[in-house]
Amino acid sequence: MSIADRALTSEMASRPDMxxxxxxxxxxGDFQALCGVDLTVKEREVMVVLGPSGSxxxxxxxxxxxxxxxxxGQIVVDGVELTNDLRNIEKIRSEVGMVFQLFNLFPHLxxxxxxxxAPIWVRKxxxxxxxxxxxxxxxxxxxxxQAAKFPGQLSGGQQQRVAxxxxxxxxxxxxxxxxxxxxxxxxMISEVLDVMKALAADGMTMIVVTHEMGFxxxxxxxxxxxxxGDVVEVGTPETFFTNPTEERTKLxxxxxx
Amino acid sequence: MSDASVGVQxxxxxxxxxxxxxxxxxxxxxxxxxxxxxxxVFTVILLGLLRWAxxxxxxxxxxxxxxATNMRLLFTYNYPTAQYGRIWVATGTVLAAVGASxxxxxxxxxxxxxxxxxSGTGTGAFLLVIGVITPASTPSSIRTWIVIIGTALVLxxxxxxxxxxxxxxxxxxxxxxLVTFGVAVVAFLWLFxxxxxxxxxxxxxxxxxxxxxxxRVPWTVLMAIVVSAFFLGRETVRRLGEAGGLIRxxxxxxxxxxxxxxxxxxxxxxxxxxxxxxxVDIPIAAGFVLAGAVLISLLGQPARAELARIVGAVxxxxxxxxxxxxxxxxxxxxxxxxxxxxxxxxxxxxxxxLAGERAARLRLMGLWAVAMVIFHWLITGMNTPSTLEIxxxxxxxxxxxxxxIAYYVMLASFPVGVLLALARTSKLPIFRVLxxxxxxxxxxxxxxxxxFFFSIMLPLFLPRGMGISDLAAVFAGYAVFSAAYMAENIRxxxxxxxxxxxxxxxxxxxxxxxxxxxxxxxQALRVSIPxxxxxxxxxxxxxxLIAIVGxxxxxxxxxxxxxxxxxxxxxxxxxxxxxxxxxxxFAYSMSRASQNLETRLGSARA
Ligand SMILES: Nc1ncnc2c1ncn2[C@@H]1O[C@H](COP(=O)(O)OP(=O)(O)OP(=O)(O)O)[C@@H](O)[C@H]1O
Ligand SMILES: [Mg+2]
Numbered sequence: 001m002s003i004a005d006r007a008l009t010s011e012m013a014s015r016p017d018m019x020x021x022x023x024x025x026x027x028x029g030d031f032q033a034l035c036g037v038d039l040t041v042k043e044r045e046v047m048v049v050l051g052p053s054g055s056x057x058x059x060x061x062x063x064x065x066x067x068x069x070x071x072x073g074q075i076v077v078d079g080v081e082l083t084n085d086l087r088n089i090e091k092i093r094s095e096v097g098m099v100f101q102l103f104n105l106f107p108h109l110x111x112x113x114x115x116x117x118a119p120i121w122v123r124k125x126x127x128x129x130x131x132x133x134x135x136x137x138x139x140x141x142x143x144x145x146q147a148a149k150f151p152g153q154l155s156g157g158q159q160q161r162v163a164x165x166x167x168x169x170x171x172x173x174x175x176x177x178x179x180x181x182x183x184x185x186x187x188m189i190s191e192v193l194d195v196m197k198a199l200a201a202d203g204m205t206m207i208v209v210t211h212e213m214g215f216x217x218x219x220x221x222x223x224x225x226x227x228x229g230d231v232v233e234v235g236t237p238e239t240f241f242t243n244p245t246e247e248r249t250k251l252x253x254x255x256x257x
Numbered sequence: 258m259s260d261a262s263v264g265v266q267x268x269x270x271x272x273x274x275x276x277x278x279x280x281x282x283x284x285x286x287x288x289x290x291x292x293x294x295x296x297x298v299f300t301v302i303l304l305g306l307l308r309w310a311x312x313x314x315x316x317x318x319x320x321x322x323x324x325a326t327n328m329r330l331l332f333t334y335n336y337p338t339a340q341y342g343r344i345w346v347a348t349g350t351v352l353a354a355v356g357a358s359x360x361x362x363x364x365x366x367x368x369x370x371x372x373x374x375x376s377g378t379g380t381g382a383f384l385l386v387i388g389v390i391t392p393a394s395t396p397s398s399i400r401t402w403i404v405i406i407g408t409a410l411v412l413x414x415x416x417x418x419x420x421x422x423x424x425x426x427x428x429x430x431x432x433x434x435l436v437t438f439g440v441a442v443v444a445f446l447w448l449f450x451x452x453x454x455x456x457x458x459x460x461x462x463x464x465x466x467x468x469x470x471x472x473r474v475p476w477t478v479l480m481a482i483v484v485s486a487f488f489l490g491r492e493t494v495r496r497l498g499e500a501g502g503l504i505r506x507x508x509x510x511x512x513x514x515x516x517x518x519x520x521x522x523x524x525x526x527x528x529x530x531x532x533x534x535x536x537v538d539i540p541i542a543a544g545f546v547l548a549g550a551v552l553i554s555l556l557g558q559p560a561r562a563e564l565a566r567i568v569g570a571v572x573x574x575x576x577x578x579x580x581x582x583x584x585x586x587x588x589x590x591x592x593x594x595x596x597x598x599x600x601x602x603x604x605x606x607x608x609x610x611l612a613g614e615r616a617a618r619l620r621l622m623g624l625w626a627v628a629m630v631i632f633h634w635l636i637t638g639m640n641t642p643s644t645l646e647i648x649x650x651x652x653x654x655x656x657x658x659x660x661x662i663a664y665y666v667m668l669a670s671f672p673v674g675v676l677l678a679l680a681r682t683s684k685l686p687i688f689r690v691l692x693x694x695x696x697x698x699x700x701x702x703x704x705x706x707x708x709f710f711f712s713i714m715l716p717l718f719l720p721r722g723m724g725i726s727d728l729a730a731v732f733a734g735y736a737v738f739s740a741a742y743m744a745e746n747i748r749x750x751x752x753x754x755x756x757x758x759x760x761x762x763x764x765x766x767x768x769x770x771x772x773x774x775x776x777x778x779x780q781a782l783r784v785s786i787p788x789x790x791x792x793x794x795x796x797x798x799x800x801x802l803i804a805i806v807g808x809x810x811x812x813x814x815x816x817x818x819x820x821x822x823x824x825x826x827x828x829x830x831x832x833x834x835x836x837x838x839x840x841x842x843f844a845y846s847m848s849r850a851s852q853n854l855e856t857r858l859g860s861a862r863a
Contacts, residue, residue: 067760087563094766104761108779117775118765124559124613170765 006234007222008042015042017076018174018205019064024073026059026229033059035229036073041174044203048216051226052252057209060226061176064207065096078173094122097167101179103159105151105166111138112147115166123170130169137165141195157188161195168199175199177208213257217241225249308390314834315395323825324835325454326461328472330818331836334654334809336523344657345475347519349482354515356435356483358508360490361501364853365431370424374414381410435487439480446473461824513668514631520661524653527641534637542633545597549625552605557618562609569606576602593636597629610770653728654809656839662732662810663797669736674743678781679773681744682751692744699741705802707738712806731803739796746788750781783858790851794844811836 019041026034033056041047049057062068063075066082066089075082077092106114115134119125125133138144141161143154151159160180167175177196181189193215200206200219210216216223216237223240225233225248233240233249241257244250276284286296313319324331333344358364384407388400418424445451446468453464467473490508494501556565576599582588583595604625611621653661680692699707711734712727754777762772782789804813815832819825 065764067763090766090768093764096764098761098764100757100761102757104755104757106758106761106776106780108783118767121610121771121775122766124617126614126616166765 007236007239009236012042012045012221015044017041018043018045018078019207020074020076021060021064022074022076024060024063024070024075026056026063026068026070033229034063034070037226037229037231039224039231039234041205041207042221044205045221046200046204046206046208046219047222047224048220049207049209049224049226050211050216050252051232055226056229057226058178059229061098061178061207061209064174064176065093065098067098090122094118094170095173097170097172097175099160099163099167099175099177099180101182103151103156103163103183105159105163107151109150110147111143111149111151111154111162114151114162115169118166119169134165134169137168138162140168140198141165142191155188156184157191160184160188160192164192164195164199174205174207177206177210179209179211181210181212211256213241225252227252304386304390307387308392311387311391311395313830315392315399316830317394319830320825320828321831322454322461322463323819323822323828324831325452326456326463326824327814327819327822327832328454330655331811331814331832332656334658334814336657341471343523345479347523348475349479350515350519352479352483353486354508354511356486357490357504358512359431359435360487360492361494361505361508363491363494365428368429368434370417370421370427370429372425373429374418374424377410377414377417381407381412381414383407384410432487432491436484439484442480443477446476516661516664516668517635520653521635521638523657525638527638529637529641538633538637541591541594541597542629545601545633546626546629549601549604549629550622552601553608553618553622553625556605556608557612557621559612562612565605565608565612569602569608572598572602572605593633593640596636597632600628600632607770610768610774655814656811658803658808659797659800659810662735662800662803662808663793665732666735666739666796666800667793669732670739670743673736673740674747675778677740677744678747678751681748696741696744699738700745704735704738704799705805707734708802708806710734711737727807731806731808735796735800735803739792742792743789746785746792747781749788750783750785751777753784754780786851786855786858790847794847797843797847798840811839 017040019039021037021039024034024037025032037056037060039060049060051057059068063070063082064077070082078095080088080092082088082092105111106117109117112131112134115137116127116130119130119133120127123130135144135147138147141164143158143161146154146158146162151162154162164175164180180196181192184192189212193212196206196208196215197219208215208220218237220237223235223237224231225240225244225246227248233244233246235244240249241253244253287293329336329338333341336344384403388404388407391400391403421427449468450466451468453462453466453469455462455469490504494504497504552568555561556568576595579590579595579598583590583592611617677692677696680688681696683689683692708731711730715730715733758776758780759772762776767775801810801812804810804816809818815836816829819832820827820829
């Protein structure tokens with residue numbers, strides 16, 4: 001078993017790979033943000049990434065949909081390797097949804113238009129069909145009544161749920177979450193986490209960067225601990241929280257728990 | 258007010274009573290000794306200035322008949338009276354479009370009764386002050402009218418404030434303002450003894466009484482057109498609901514191409530040689546329509562995006578080659594074929610972005626066909642000798658020239674400005690360098706230099722056999738100049754778009770063109786509106802510079818043409834005052850419109 005497949009149950013190990021990272025390295029100028037990351041995400045797996053600030057969590061998941069370009073190593077998403085080939089990038093981006101810490105909704109478009117934009121322009125769906133689907137998704141994240149409003153008129157939690165619906169509208173195979181609740185007031189965090197839990201229960205493949213330990217414990221299939229651009233430890237929630245192998249993991253957990 | 262037994266009580270915001278005029282004056286103008294002194298001093302200064310200005314307007318040696326007699330000269334220069342119907346039709350079309358647009362977009366400036374009545378009282382009081390302090394040289398009839406109108410305004414405004422319930426909540430609809438305006442104009446035309454002035458066989462005549470019938474009747478019809486177009490536009494959009502978007506889209510298209518047709522209507526009456534048209538012009542146009550349709554149906558499918566990019570690049574190279582060949586004289590080719598070819602290349606390049614379902618492709622084909630037909634009709638019409646005899650040169654002048662140039666300079670420099678701004682912020686160094694060079698060079702040169710360059714030098718650089726009229730040269734130069742400033746204004750907006758917006762668009766899989774057109778530009782342009790309107794106002798006013806390169810615009814007519822007429826020798830003052838008023842009214846309306854637009858867009862976002 002390769003290091004990338006650590007802590008997999010045999011059932012999970014038998015599933016196909018959705019994302020493979022092999023020796024991924026990334027520099028910003030002289031500063032190395034990723035120092036050879038090896039990681040495999042299986043189909044329908046929920047992987048939670050933890051680590052101190054600046055450890056490269058965002059950089060890693062942003063490499064997976066090519067918002068950042070890695071310089072060495074290999075990233076294969078759903079069987080397609082990420083290279084400079086424009087077609088591959090567009091294909092992968094339309095199959096990988098991403099939710100940002102600051103929502104990044106389009107402020108000049110209504111909620112409904114935010115959700116239908118990509119299906120209409122990227123998937124070339126007819127408008128009516130895209131709108132029906134968008135309303136279904138807004139229903140799923142619990143805010144169908146806000147469809148006609150503009151993002152600026154919504155609360156943070158509502159905006160983040162719209163952002164999730166916007167990603168789901170592309171029927172992605174994989175969802176990436178970069179600290180989706182870090183910019184939210186405490187009372188809104190749970191409404192977003194609930195949507196994410198439902199998504200996980202439906203079998204979405206997800207990578208979630210978060211500081212919500214409760215969510216990690218409850219939903220994650222595996223946890224990844226990163227530090228200084230390296231994957232330090234990979235484990236199931238039980239072993240990770242109760243019996244971590246690495247000293248650095250223990251130190252980190254003692255600081256946050 | 259509301260039932261106390263109801264659990265949750267929603268209270269209306271407390272009414273802020275309007276202070277009585279006396280109270281207001283005491284609170285704001287005489288609240289302390291310094292305040293009182295300032296009020297008195299500045300009132301005296303202001304009254305002095307006002308009296309001096311009125312002295313200019315009503316001085317004995319200010320002959321206002323110079324303006325009244327030359328009204329047509331100021332507005333349309335030497336346009337032949339026999340052909341004036343064309344001007345009226347064109348004006349009518351523009352006004353109909355204005356009315357319909359206001360209705361279709363449901364413009365509502367949201368003036369409350371209170372605000373309206375306060376400004377009405379203010380204006381009325383101001384007129385009364387003028388009536389009192391205006392110098393003795395003012396004709397007594399004018400003084401009487403000023404006092405009557407001032408008193409009426411004050412009385413009506415105060416009564417409205419009194420009889421309307423909750424005047425600060427009740428707002429006056431744009432519809433009633435528009436109707437009032439129309440009625441006021443018509444009433445003025447049919448009741449006010451303005452007099453009838455003009456030239457017959459070079460001699461001035463001035464009759465007392467109403468405005469000339471040839472002015473009165475068309476303007477009455479025009480007012481009726483604006484008002485009915487407004488209601489028509491509003492009701493159609495309201496009735497059609499979803500499909501109302503179609504009306505708005507057609508109006509937008511009208512605002513882009515419509516004025517081109519109107520200039521055409523006013524200036525030309527092409528005598529088409531039907532044989533030649535049938536043999537050459539129509540087949541060429543049909544050929545391009547067909548070529549576009551075939552390319553759309555073959556390459557417009559999402560799966561063929563890659564092929565479309567390649568074919569588009571080849572066509573673009575061909576288009577560039579055609580122009581080069583034109584300049585070098587390698588092979589002859591009709592200019593319109595060259596342009597159509599370039600447009601075809603652009604179409605194919607955009608196909609990966611516009612591609613879609615069968616329905617989307619059909620729609621695209623329709624659009625392409627319409628665009629080609631319009632384009633070829635215009636070009637063919639322009640290349641055909643006109644039967645309309647207009648004393649040339651110059652064939653266009655006065656206010657019409659000012660408005661036409663300003664409108665088209667803005668229209669033409671806008672896309673160029675957008676492209677330049679995008680190029681200047683792009684990642685590719687070659688674009689960045691080219692755009693920056695263009696912008697900095699143009700911004701470093703005075704407008705008048707650019708205009709001289711284009712009107713005198715440009716014809717020398719053109720390939721043999723390709724002429725350009727003075728007006729077109731000036732227009733081109735002005736557009737080139739304006740585009741550089743436009744680019745800088747838009748770049749400011751582009752920089753204000755958050756980085757996260759780019760990332761979100763990328764993460765959804767949008768192409769760069771889609772990201773730019775759907776996400777980045779709409780936000781950037783919104784931010785740039787105040788600057789763009791500022792530029793529009795500057796452009797409008799600076800059209801007066803075309804006088805220096807030979808155009809007969811408002812300024813030149815007021816400053817040189819009228820004072821040279823034997824009847825009005827040396828009469829510069831009334832003309833200059835009058836055109837200042839015109840410039841002011843337009844600049845001020847644009848600035849108000851932009852404020853409205855901002856609040857509208859702002860409230861959609863907030
Ligand atoms: N665009 C960039 N240019 C230069 N350095 C960058 C850039 N983006 C990230 N870095 C650096 O790379 C390192 C990893 O950043 P990253 O955003 O991935 O951290 P993170 O684990 O997500 O931290 P946080 O929990 O604070 O979000 C940091 O030291 C950061 O300063
Ligand atoms: Mg981060």
